[in-house]
Structures are given as structure tokens and as C-alpha cells.
């Protein structure tokens with residue numbers, strides 16, 4: 508059971524899935540993956556999810572680009588992602604920590620305008636004061652103009668996907684600078700939902 | 708920001724979504740909801756997810772039944788769920804804690820045989836020894852014959868959905884009996900995946 512032992516590696520990982528609610532879901536996922544440069548992250552997919560690992564900025568860059576490319580055709584597409592930092596590292600992943608910090612997909616992503624509805628939650632593990640860390644990062648997100656309030660078990664963000672991702676990344680990085688050495692952040696992001704268009 | 712203040716309520720909540728990867732996704736979700744008795748849980752849906760709250764056993768009963776009914780037609784359906792205990796309670800939810808423990812949907816669910824591939828992760832918050840709690844519950848799950856090993860940022864379970872749900876529920880309940888007073892468990896469950904059928 509070594510797989511759940513935590514290290515001190517600074518590697519960030521995201522375990523995520525893209526759900527296009529259409530019969531063409533396989534095509535959409537594959538063509539989105541084809542358009543995104545994943546050369547600066549370790550990547551592995553199985554039948555349940557995809558995992559990318561590496562420097563934090565590249566992990567966010569790749570997940571954002573895959574979601575935006577999958578949703579730009581107008582289909583209802585949902586991203587479910589779990590970002591983690593602090594557990595676990597290994598040599599295969601740590602090799603990617605040597606990459607520079609130049610983002611490979613941000614230019615492409617910034618050209619895609621996509622309104623999204625998002626829920627996220629932060630879990631700073633191992634410390635009694637985890638609620639203080641959460642509250643501090645909600646304030647960070649609120650300052651970025653996309654915070655829509657609390658929902659059960661999460662906070663809600665609305666706005667352009669690029670802005671929402673920027674807020675999510677800053678909350679995650681802020682939590683990494685707390686006393687907690689193991690941060691988990693869950694994200695659900697929905698684009699082109701018909702129930703949203705109807706104003707629900 | 709009162710929404711993220713934690714209480715001492717024993718109410719369990721699940722924030723979840725069902726993703727049927729087909730053009731008929733709305734029909735599948737609605738007809739599945741129609742077949743499930745949700746009378747013993749507080750329930751609210753928005754454009755991002757559905758939240759059910761109440762006694763732990765009813766929360767698991769309802770989420771399992773909705774997923775099984777959505778997947779029984781053979782479509783590729785994924786459940787993403789986050790179970791929480793320890794945060795937060797309110798009077799609207801707490802009213803459902805007075806329900807008895809007779810499950811409303813288990814008879815229906817047990818009749819549905821559905822192989823699933825699952826990833827789950829436990830996050831016991833607020834305590835330095837959270838890894839011990841996680842390890843203990845991995846052992847609990849392993850004893851139930853559905854544990855397939857660790858994957859990045861999660862553990863994998865394979866088997867019949869009813870057995871996998873029983874293991875998930877016992878891990879969650881086991882963690883509730885630990886020193887942590889705030890437990891979060893994330894679950895991704897996939898049924899009828901074509902990549903799985905091809906043996907990947």
C-alpha cells in the first residue's frame with residue numbers, strides 16, 4: 508500500500524475527467540487531447556480518469572486547455588478535477604519538475620471565451636486550522652470577481668473560464684503557502700448547460 | 708461566508724452528478740430520478756450538481772439507486788460524488804435526521820447487477836494523523852474483496868456496484884469513527900465504459 512504514503516515532493520497532480528454529454532463523446536475527448544500540448548506534464552489515462560503531474564502551472568494549463576477545447580464546439584461538457592499537492596512523488600513524475608515555467612497552451616486557451624458555472628472546495632490536510640486556510644482562499648477568490656457565494660459542501664464561481672481558472676489556481680497556490688503540506692482541491696466546471704441557459 | 712462554518716451536526720451530505728455520455732442524457736437522468744424514492748433525504752439540484760443530505764445510510768441508498776437506474780440501460784454513465792460528514796448542518800437538513808433507518812431503495816438496487824470501475828479517496832480533516840485513518844479504511848475495503856490497488860491520488864475498486872457501494876459506505880463510516888470530526892470522501896464510478904470492455 509505504498510501508493511498512499513506521502514512524500515515531501517512539490518509535484519502537483521490533477522486527476523480529472525471530461526464529460527461531453529453527447530453520443531460523440533469519444534471524438535470530442537480525443538480531438539481535444541490532440542490540440543493540447545502535454546509535453547511538460549506526466550500524463551496517464553485509464554478507463555476512469557486521466558492523471559497529469561508536474562509543475563503546478565503546467566498542470567493547470569493542460570487541464571484548462573483540454574476542457575476549453577472540448578467545450579468550444581457548444582456541447583454540454585463538464586470537467587471534474589481533483590488537484591493535489593504534497594502527495595505523492597515518484598521519479599517518473601519528478602522528472603517533469605525540471606521543466607521551465609513557459610506555458611504551452613495559454614495562448615490558445617485565452618482565445619476561447621467560454622462562460623462556466625463552477626463549484627470548488629479546498630481541503631488542507633493535517634492541520635487543525637484548516638478552516639482558516641479555506642476562509643483565506645475564499646477571500647482571495649472573491650477579490651478576483653468570480654465568486655458567487657457558498658453552496659453546500661463547496662463554493663460557487665461564475666464567469667469566463669480563463670478568469671475562473673486563474674482564481675482556482677491562485678486559491679490552490681495560496682493554500683500551498685499555508686501550514687498544511689498536503690492540499691486537495693476539487694473542481695466541477697460546467698459549460699453550455701441547457702439548464703443554465705434557461706436561467707436556472 | 709457562514710456557509711463554510713462547520714458545526715457538530717452528524718448529518719451526512721453528498722454532492723453528486725450523473726454523467727450519461729449520450730445525447731439522451733437529460734431523459735436518462737430524469738427517468739432515473741423518477742424511479743428513486745428520495746423521501747428520506749433533503750434534496751436540491753442546480754445546474755452543476757445535486758445535493759442530498761440526511762442520515763448517512765439514506766444518502767448512500769439514494770445516490771446508489773440513482774446511479775444504478777441511470778446505468779441499467781447500458782449507456783456509459785459516470786457518477787462523481789463527494790460525501791461529507793461534519794460540515795455543515797442547518798435546520799432544513801437536520802429535520803431529516805429524525806427519519807428511521809429503513810432503506811427505501813435497497814430492494815430495487817440489489818436487483819440491478821452492474822459491474823463498475825471506481826476510484827475513491829478519503830480526506831479526514833483537522834488531524835495530523837489523517838494518513839493512519841486512510842490506511843485503516845483501505846484495509847477495511849480490502850477485506851470486502853473489491854480493492855484493486857492504489858492509483859495516483861486515489862484507490863481503485865472493481866466489482867458489482869452494490870458490493871462496491873457497501874465497501875465505500877463502510878470506509879466512510881469507519882473514518883467517521885476516527886479522531887477526525889470532518890470527513891470527505893470523493894468517488895468516481897464508471898459503468899458500461901467501452902474502454903473497459905476492450906480490456907484497458
Ligand SMILES: [Ca+2]
Pocket residue numbers: 793883884887888
Ligand atoms: Ca463524527
